[in-house]
Amino acid sequence: MVKQFFFVALTGIFLASCSVSKSARGQRDLFxxxxxxxxxxxxxxxxxxxxxxxxxxxxxxxxGSEWFFRDNNSTGRYTIAQSTLCNGGDRFFRWSVVEPSQNYSSQLQFKFIxxxxxxISGGYGYRLNIVSLTEQAxxxxxxxxxxGQPVTIVYEFSKK
Known part of the structure; x- marks a missing residue:
């Protein structure tokens, strides 16, 4: 009985340590x-x-590119329109929300698949700071x- 209790408690701790926080889950749902x-x-x-x-x-x-985020398997894609300047088509990625720390706010992280x-990116990926995230923007x-000078790129999205 004591061994079973210990096993259940250990399993619970393990699962809790692997889970995403409530805040990150909320952001994932909004994405x-x-x-x-x-x-x-x-x-x-x-x-x-x-x-x-x-x-x-x-x-x-x-x-004008279209971005799709699927939260149940952490995959997505963005689609660029074909033009004389742009090689159009779909680009696929795996994404997640990184918890905030002392040095930054929550971040969207993704790598190409x-x-x-x-x-297909050799483990290399990108992180973008989440400045604001609502159901519509x-x-x-x-x-x-x-x-050598800092520049901040700002990406503004609207929900379709």
């Missing part, structure tokens, strides 16, 4: 669904910027360096 990336802008520096986002395409290609959910930011 779930289809979003439109309406605007990309830059903060903390002056001048005009043109950048390649996520080692994939120029920033202009991402404006193929259609069969196999890692989301703002994410990432800090980058341009010529």
């Amino acid at each position: 779930s669904g289809t979003w439109s990336l309406d605007n990309i802008s830059y903060e903390n520096n002056s001048g005009n910027f043109k950048s390649v986002i996520f080692n994939d395409a120029e920033d202009i290609c991402f404006e 193929d259609e069969n959910r196999n890692d 989301m703002t994410l930011k990432s800090n980058v360096s341009v010529d």
Whole structure:
């Protein structure tokens, strides 16, 4: 009887340590669904910027892109429209919400996968700070360096 109790208690502790917090679960639920990336802008520096986002395409290609997050298996995709400047199509990713710490707010983290959910990024991924997240709108930011100077890329989404 004591061994069974110990086993149940140990199993409970193990499961609790592996679970996602209530806050992160709530954010995951809000991410779930289809979003439109309406605007990309830059903060903390002056001048005009043109950048390649996520080692994939120029920033202009991402404006109007459609993003889909599936929370039950942590996969998703974004779709870029084909144009003369942009190599259109679907890009698949695995995503999660990283808990806040002393140094940052909650973050969206993702890495690229193929259609069969196999890692194609060699474990390399991206993290974006979650500035705001509601049922209808989301703002994410990432800090980058341009010529040694900090620049913040701001991504503004609306829920479809």
